[in-house]
Amino acid sequence: MAAKGRHWVALWLVAFLAVAWLVIARQTAAIRAARELATLREERAALSGRSADLERRIRAAESRTVLLPLARRHLGLRVPADTEIILLTAPGAAPR
Amino acid sequence: MARFAVRVQVVEAVMAAGLAVLIARAAQVELIEGGRWSTEARVQRTEQIVLAARRGALVDRHGRPLARTIETYHVGVAPNELHDVERDGALIARQLHLRAEDVTQALARRYAYFAGPFSALEVQALRGMRGVHLEPVVNRFYPEPDLALAVIGRVGDDGHGASGLERALDSLLTGRPGSAVVLKDRAGREYESPARVVREPVAGADVVLTLDAELQEIAQRALDDAVLRTHATGGDVVMLDPATDEVLAIASRRRDGSVRPSAFIDTFEPGSVAKIFAAAALLERDLVTPDERVSGEGGRYRIGHRTIVDEDPQPSLTLSDAIRVSSNIAIAKFSERLSPADQYAALRAFGFGTQTGIEFPAEAGGKLRLPKEWSRPSGASLAMGYEFAVTPIQIAAAYAALANDGILLQPSLVQQVVGPDGTTLYRHRPEPVRRAVTPAVAEALREMLRGVVERGTGTEAALAHFSLGAKTGTARRVVRGRYAPGRYTASFAALFPADRPQIVLVVKIDDPRNGSYFAAQTAAPVTRSMLEQALAARDVAIDRTRLSTAAIRSPAAEAGEDAGVVPYVVAWPYRPDSAAPRAVRVVPNVRGRDVREAVHTLHQRGFRVTLKGWGVAERTSPAAGDSAAAGSVVTLFAGQKQ
Numbered sequence: 001m002a003a004k005g006r007h008w009v010a011l012w013l014v015a016f017l018a019v020a021w022l023v024i025a026r027q028t029a030a031i032r033a034a035r036e037l038a039t040l041r042e043e044r045a046a047l048s049g050r051s052a053d054l055e056r057r058i059r060a061a062e063s064r065t066v067l068l069p070l071a072r073r074h075l076g077l078r079v080p081a082d083t084e085i086i087l088l089t090a091p092g093a094a095p096r
Numbered sequence: 097m098a099r100f101a102v103r104v105q106v107v108e109a110v111m112a113a114g115l116a117v118l119i120a121r122a123a124q125v126e127l128i129e130g131g132r133w134s135t136e137a138r139v140q141r142t143e144q145i146v147l148a149a150r151r152g153a154l155v156d157r158h159g160r161p162l163a164r165t166i167e168t169y170h171v172g173v174a175p176n177e178l179h180d181v182e183r184d185g186a187l188i189a190r191q192l193h194l195r196a197e198d199v200t201q202a203l204a205r206r207y208a209y210f211a212g213p214f215s216a217l218e219v220q221a222l223r224g225m226r227g228v229h230l231e232p233v234v235n236r237f238y239p240e241p242d243l244a245l246a247v248i249g250r251v252g253d254d255g256h257g258a259s260g261l262e263r264a265l266d267s268l269l270t271g272r273p274g275s276a277v278v279l280k281d282r283a284g285r286e287y288e289s290p291a292r293v294v295r296e297p298v299a300g301a302d303v304v305l306t307l308d309a310e311l312q313e314i315a316q317r318a319l320d321d322a323v324l325r326t327h328a329t330g331g332d333v334v335m336l337d338p339a340t341d342e343v344l345a346i347a348s349r350r351r352d353g354s355v356r357p358s359a360f361i362d363t364f365e366p367g368s369v370a371k372i373f374a375a376a377a378l379l380e381r382d383l384v385t386p387d388e389r390v391s392g393e394g395g396r397y398r399i400g401h402r403t404i405v406d407e408d409p410q411p412s413l414t415l416s417d418a419i420r421v422s423s424n425i426a427i428a429k430f431s432e433r434l435s436p437a438d439q440y441a442a443l444r445a446f447g448f449g450t451q452t453g454i455e456f457p458a459e460a461g462g463k464l465r466l467p468k469e470w471s472r473p474s475g476a477s478l479a480m481g482y483e484f485a486v487t488p489i490q491i492a493a494a495y496a497a498l499a500n501d502g503i504l505l506q507p508s509l510v511q512q513v514v515g516p517d518g519t520t521l522y523r524h525r526p527e528p529v530r531r532a533v534t535p536a537v538a539e540a541l542r543e544m545l546r547g548v549v550e551r552g553t554g555t556e557a558a559l560a561h562f563s564l565g566a567k568t569g570t571a572r573r574v575v576r577g578r579y580a581p582g583r584y585t586a587s588f589a590a591l592f593p594a595d596r597p598q599i600v601l602v603v604k605i606d607d608p609r610n611g612s613y614f615a616a617q618t619a620a621p622v623t624r625s626m627l628e629q630a631l632a633a634r635d636v637a638i639d640r641t642r643l644s645t646a647a648i649r650s651p652a653a654e655a656g657e658d659a660g661v662v663p664y665v666v667a668w669p670y671r672p673d674s675a676a677p678r679a680v681r682v683v684p685n686v687r688g689r690d691v692r693e694a695v696h697t698l699h700q701r702g703f704r705v706t707l708k709g710w711g712v713a714e715r716t717s718p719a720a721g722d723s724a725a726a727g728s729v730v731t732l733f734a735g736q737k738q
């Protein structure tokens with residue numbers, strides 16, 4: 001049974017719709033992925049900024065300028081004199 | 097009828113002509129101008145954007161970040177797009193830490209732009225706010241902004257290194273920016289669609305510096321204290337690992353708070369710290385025997401029109417005594433045995449009068465005049481450390497040569513370069529420059545330096561359980577071309593420990609005004625303080641295995657002195673930090689040989705070869721007879737056969 005003219009038209013129409021749907025679906029997925037990617041980038045940048053800020057604050061807090069006076073004042077600690085430093089020699093340790 | 101036919105023909109002809117014009121125009125647009133129109137359409141509909149490449153990080157030798165790249169933002173605001181200009185303006189001012197009045201004033205314009213740059217944290221609350229446009233821009237971040245500021249340098253507004261190592265290493269740190277294409281509508285706005293990446297950005301290489309952040313902090317703090325305490329105009333501290341000449345710490349400070357790399361660029365007359373090089377020249381040429389003595393001349397000695405004075409006159413002195421008590425008269429008298437050419441050659445051998453070659457964008461070579469320009473007392477002046485100018489890094493490298501059995505190495509600030517894919521692009525190897533003195537002479541000189549700390553002018557730096565070799569230097573300062581009364585440069589160069597030294601320290605205090613100006617009372621205690629702090633620190637670049645065995649042998653420990661009450665337990669097993677030096681070999685003489693044969697000879701000796709020219713070998717760099725580490729590059733210069 002040979003396909004009539006209107007069948008061919010319907011077939012072409014379906015094919016066109018299928019291709020159009022495929023294109024739109026791909027575009028939509030791509031835009032969604034791009035949006036998610038942008039959000040993730042923003043989050044990463046925010047976390048990186050927070051990490052940098054924390055790192056700066058930690059370094060400042062543990063610097064000798066800050067830490068030594070605090071340790072001296074609150075804990076009574078001080079940098080030992082060389083007479084108070086004893087290096088232990090591990091058994092069998094050979095000098096390089 | 098005939099007239100009708102004619103009319104039809106005319107209409108047909110006109111239509112045919114019109115059609116022909118249309119086809120011709122279409123052909124012109126499509127076939128001839130097609131490329132141009134296509135480009136114009138693409139330009140209107142697309143935009144090529146630059147994808148910034150991450151600038152490589154700078155880290156210290158233990159991996160502690162010193163400089164890295166983070167994303168920051170410029171903020172643009174279109175006031176007509178804001179929901180509520182007053183309320184949103186207040187939020188913007190609060191988030192960006194700007195004055196409310198400034199923001200209100202800026203929002204009165206058509207478009208407000210806040211350059212910042214602002215951190216991701218600051219702009220977080222502004223994301224998604226209508227009318228606010230964030231422009232990401234990569235920026236340099238220094239976790240400890242004051243740490244080694246002069247050495248690390250800064251990045252300029254163009255994103256490239258403007259000073260210091262940021263500038264010297266710019267080509268390594270700067271990556272290759274990528275590009276992408278985005279779609280635009282007729283109004284020029286970007287469509288919300290994925291960008292088509294044309295070229296991925298390539299991040300810059302990360303650079304591991306030789307600096308030890310903890311030692312650097314110790315050096316900076318000690319120098320700050322010393323400059324404040326002595327009311328000095330400034331100062332410098334350099335710490336080197338003599339086995340590799342890697343710079344562990346380098347600090348510079350001016351009293352006015354300005355920061356500049358004076359350890360590389362400011363020269364000074366070294367004074368008595370340079371006496372050891374006159375002694376090196378004398379010993380190297382067998383011009384002095386250990387027991388030989390010269391008269392102390394009662395503390396005053398005349399050469400030509402100049403009178404040399406000793407602060408602590410001695411009846412007679414050996415060369416060791418001259419170094420130990422820093423006798424100007426004795427070293428001047430001994431140096432009379434040196435010819436100007438020998439004295440000049442000895443100072444050149446230790447690297448004076450030329451740049452060290454360290455990877456820093458600016459370095460002074462110092463000043464060392466040719467013997468033909470010397471006057472009669474120049475030999476004595478040079479032996480006492482006058483009439484030539486050096487930088488602190490040159491002094492440190494020269495003392496490192498004494499610690500390194502006489503081999504002068506090229507100091508370095510870069511330990512390793514790691515590519516963005518993690519591969520090692522470069523690893524620092526000790527680069528021998530030349531042999532300055534024989535190992536036996538170097539050992540004798542180290543003994544002299546030990547005597548300075550044990551019984552001489554450097555006792556203020558002495559440590560009870562660890563030996564130290566050092567030399568003090570208090571030199572008059574030149575102001576407007578003349579030696580200014582009462583103005584001095586106090587310097588102290590030390591090898592720690594004296595046996596198999598691990599650290600070379602140079603401390604220089606410029607023009608100390610408060611209390612004593614002598615190096616023994618100004619620079620020596622700074623050295624001691626730094627060493628105590630370094631010993632007490634956990635992760636500094638000191639090989640405690642070697643140190644502990646050396647400490648057991650030290651005379652103080654054998655004498656059973658009070659060893660202290662607070663034991664300091666080291667982590668075990670300890671991983672030595674400094675790289676083991678490779679075997680050092682002598683560069684063979686290949687002059688006159690065919691290049692093929694010359695290259696073969698150099699390869700057999702364990703060197704890598706870079707060939708310049710072709711034909712017959714003429715010379716090598718390092719020169720024949722010089723020492724170089726096995727595996728290092730020897731440049732072979734060749735010329736055509738005559």
